[in-house]
Amino acid sequence: MHRLAIVRRLEAVGFRAWPAASIQYDGSWQVRLTAGHPSKRLNSVNPLDPSDHGDVETRVERAAQRFSAYGRPLIFRQSPLAPPQLDAYFDAKGWRRFDETTVMMADIRKLDLDATLDHLPVRELGRYVDANIQVHGRDKSIKPGLTEVISSIRPSSGWFVIEEPGAGPVATALCVHDSDMAGIFEVATRSDRRNKGYGREVVTAALRWARMRGAEQAWLQVGTTNEAAMDLYDRFGFEEIYRYDYRQAPDNSADE
Structure with a gap:
């Protein structure tokens, strides 16, 4: 079982430490976009509440439109705060999983x-x-x-x-x-x-x-x-x- 409190804190300090140029929210999904830098952490959707998984297909499409407007490919960054139902949706659609990263203290x-x-x-x-x-x-x-x-x-x-x-x-x-x-x-x-x-x-x-x-x-x-x-x-x-x-x-x- 993940210690979600420390995960939330590390995610928050991480966002402050590597700030995106544009930050928008769709529910608890944080949409980070940065035209001047290609970093995936600066150009990704970051779900921040395991219980926020309603209307997934519509919200993913909405995010895709935002990324397209920035000229960026749509990427989701999936931490322990992401709803399991979202990963299941990606699995069903054949989305690839890549660049696994460990957060250490x-x-x-x-x-x-x-x-x-x-x-x-x-x-x-x-x-x-x-x-x-x-x-x-x-x-x-x-x-x-x-x-x-x-x-x-x-x-x-x-x-x-x-x-x-x-x-x-x-x-x-x-x-x-x-x-x-x-x-x-x-x-x-x-x-x-x-x-x-x-x-x-x-x-x-x-x-x-x-x-x-x-x-x-x-x-x-x-x-x-x-x-x-x-x-x-x-x-x-x-x-x-x-x-x-x-x-x-x-x-x-x-x-x-």
């Missing part, structure tokens, strides 16, 4: 975060975004959209960049401090600098910053097939709280 107060060099967050958003794009290997065309998303984050956020002399940025992370919670996002190590400890270094820096600001619990989301990241977070003491995945009609195509 760790008690920052219990973590040993002193065995690494300290790195302060960078101050210039443009510098962080450029490093993020380089480290992730993303197309530079995403810069305006990524800048808009990060600049729209309302809770305090720290932008972390690890640089190697002569090599430039090699690892990045984004930490969002929201009350006693700290969300870790956008963790990446440049492909030619992996397995050198930079991932652990940048996550440690982010967690230390959050703990110094009063955060008590850290949380993050990671794809269940990302074995390297899962191993890293396991060594920090993160434990799974719940999982979510995405559903999409067979005749649709999502931006990955």
Whole structure:
């Protein structure tokens, strides 16, 4: 049985930490759309009440019209808050299930975060975004959209960049401090600098910053097939709280 109270809280801090440009509601279904960024979390329908499953077919079609107006494929993000009847509807229609993600938490107060060099967050958003794009290997065309998303984050956020002399940025992370919670996002190590400890270094820096600001619990989301990241977070003491995945009609195509 899922602990729905903590799921609801993590979903709420997650929405604040990675804000969509447009948010509308159909009952308790949160419709998130962002023209400038293709992230599925920013472009998906998020059902938030297991009991809200009335008139499914009409509501799914209504959501499809909204997504079509944005030029986005219709995607549902199915957490434990989604009604089982909605998944049954998708199963009957042949909707595919993809990109399963685990949401994990760790008690920052219990973590040993002193065995690494300290790195302060960078101050210039443009510098962080450029490093993020380089480290992730993303197309530079995403810069305006990524800048808009990060600049729209309302809770305090720290932008972390690890640089190697002569090599430039090699690892990045984004930490969002929201009350006693700290969300870790956008963790990446440049492909030619992996397995050198930079991932652990940048996550440690982010967690230390959050703990110094009063955060008590850290949380993050990671794809269940990302074995390297899962191993890293396991060594920090993160434990799974719940999982979510995405559903999409067979005749649709999502931006990955």
